[in-house]
Amino acid sequence: MNLNKRVKLLSLSVSTVALFFSTAIYAQSDRLKVHKKVLYNMTFQMDSLNTASKTTELTELLLSDTVSLFRTLHKAEQDATYAAYINNKVIQLSAPVVVTIGKINNLNYQILKSNTGQIKVYDEYSGSNLNHVKEINYYTEPATAMDSWKLSSDTITIDQFLCQKAEIDFGGRHWTAWFSTEIPISDGPYKFGKLPGLILRLEDSSKTWKFEFQSIQNVDEDIELNKKENVEIKKINKDKLFKDRRYYQKNMLSIMESNGGSIAEDRKAAQERLNEVIRKDNNWIEL
Template sequence: MIKNIIKYLFVFVGIICLSYSKSKIKKHKIYQVLYEMKYQKDSLDEKSLTIEIMELFTNSELSLFRSYEYSAIDSNKFGFSVNRINLQQKILSTYYVTKDLKSNVVGFFDKIRLGNKDSYVYYENIANKEDSWIVTSETDSLKGFSCQKAYIDLGGRRWIAWFCNDIPISDGPYKFGNLPGLIIDIHDTTDTWRFSFLELKEVDGMPKNHKSETAKEITKEDYYSLKRNYRDNMVAIEEASNNSFFYFSSTAERSRVVNAKKISVKKDNNWIELYP
């Protein structure tokens, strides 16, 4: 279902490209950009390919990046039909990324435990500021846009970006930004992670980052330590918290779940940032 929906979205991309490449982006206006995020959860298994629709809200000073499905409750406020994306698809990305484009600070907000409302946040300087990019003179046409090629190293990966100078929005998906134009496509050199432009539209307001209200600030190192610990010991952690979803009728049933989780952990080896 979602593949057909994405196919129809692309039918309109050419029209959208032409309209925005010929018109000026208004300063301080807020724009919503939809991206298709495509990645392999298991770097050794092409069948683990996963697709998720992500959205970027941005103006000349601030931006917010998150899963479109995860935030669908807010979509009608901005004039988008939640029926356009198959919301029955499993939501995989619960994180929010905020950027302060003036001070070059990025905030990464996420929860770690299933069904738990506790959120964490770490802040770091935007590593991909202009002097971190290798901007080339190579150009190409992508989805009707005239684009220019650039490289950057982020999260243990080399990324290849194509940005459009005709759309003067110095932003892009995830933590990427600070190029002379909007990032239309960016992928890593293993081609197991890719963000591709789908749609651009002016909207009335910037969504509220609800996670910022209760998020506990920790270091990036602590975030990854907590995330790995939970991934590797999920059953024991949830049992200790009396989570009813982790009630087992027998020792044999528990062993089956634990063993299945161990297999799942081995295949969850291709996080967007290869953080040690």
Template sequence: MKKIGFAALMLIAQLSFAQANRFVYQVTMKPNAEDKNEVKTENAYLDISAEKSMFYSENRIKRDSVIRAGFQSGGARGFNREQMQNFRSSINYSIEKSKKDQKTIYKDRIGRDIYSYEEDRPVEWKILSETMKIGDYKVQKAETDFAGRKWTAWFTTDLPYQDGPYKFSGLPGLIVKVEDAKGDYSFDLMRNYKISDFPEMNQFGNVVKVKRKDYIKQQQKFISDPMSFMNQSSGGISAPMRMGGNRSQNPAEMRKRIEERIKEEVKNNSNPIEL
């Protein structure tokens, strides 16, 4: 009986250790440089375990669930396109931070493929003496200049994590709020809870590992010539289907519609988080 009891305690300890903590942030954005009155708000998750953390859109998980269900019920034709539209996100990237080697890996889709790079710029903080209360947490102020913006963060040592939303980390506590000086982007902690494990994410297309400077070049190329990235299929879904196309359409009309949509998306994201 003692052996069984000890084994049960070990199993409980292992399960507890395997758990991750999910912090839900409300992300407020003004991504359109031509219309700063247009404000977009959505939730994003920061999942933290002993080994790593991941930051990504809540809608990403919901959209992935719809895609999986579509494949199970008949491939690309089984997609519920209305649901897919409801789960569109302005946060198309995901960010993974490794605790062991202190690396930050950024992933984002350009055309048909996922581009991945290791962040090569450290976030250097200036910790200030100012404190206040945000919700249940006593927080302290810190500032940094990162990727063309001046950021103010409020972190708490009430939670044992030196992490935060987006690429931000390295403070002696969890970031509860961080906002840029222009008020274009802000991340606000709303709640947190335990999860059993990190979710499985769909990654249609190839994962292309590049340097950050090469990722920026590919981004600029996509803006100037988006169709050059969309002409081939990858990951089992053709570009027109991923962009909401219809196989019965005339190819020229489909191409024109995709080009118009991409140009509209580029315009709507003309004020990126990194300048």
């Protein structure tokens, strides 16, 4: 391992970082004092039949003394912009909302994880970008969600870290993870964790979803989640959230019209285009 990476890891505890939910985590505005940041590239193929539909998003795993947060950097930038508006009232947010027909933002989540295995997921407006956000939904995963890892003796080296193989079935997929005990953090991308080291690579068996470690660094950041005006935070059943997301997608045109929107093209042609987009959006991370 090169010297720079060793220096980055000097402040890591020899024991696994303890992450847990305090009762405050369920307040309407969650605050985190972040001391470490891990970046992953997330590559995914939204049409399972078309490799050309692959795209890559940069994501971050933020670690505090009590909880970890996983989200895309795009989500982080959106929230930072909105927070600046709330604090200073200097950003004009009244521009018309531009909607791409059939496009559903199902990467709009914020995932909080504890060392007991509890997972809490915030998701805004059921992942739809049809209108301004009116409510933030959240649901929880059972504490046993990450208890069925099967460890292997297989090892590889990733970015000069020695990694061990582990496998798990989750969200309708079979996943293979490579984790390193050289980074003693029991966490990883998305909802994954509870291994004896940080997950550096994670891929499903269809090879259409993949997370790859990019960097780890010490930081000193204060983050406040869900700092938004006139927004209700509402608990929802996970299955209902996924069902609602599909409902919004399939009924996008009528929902737009009922909210006073207009369609700039022939209604029938717009519906056909919507149906085609939905047909190709068939490979969500949880099936």
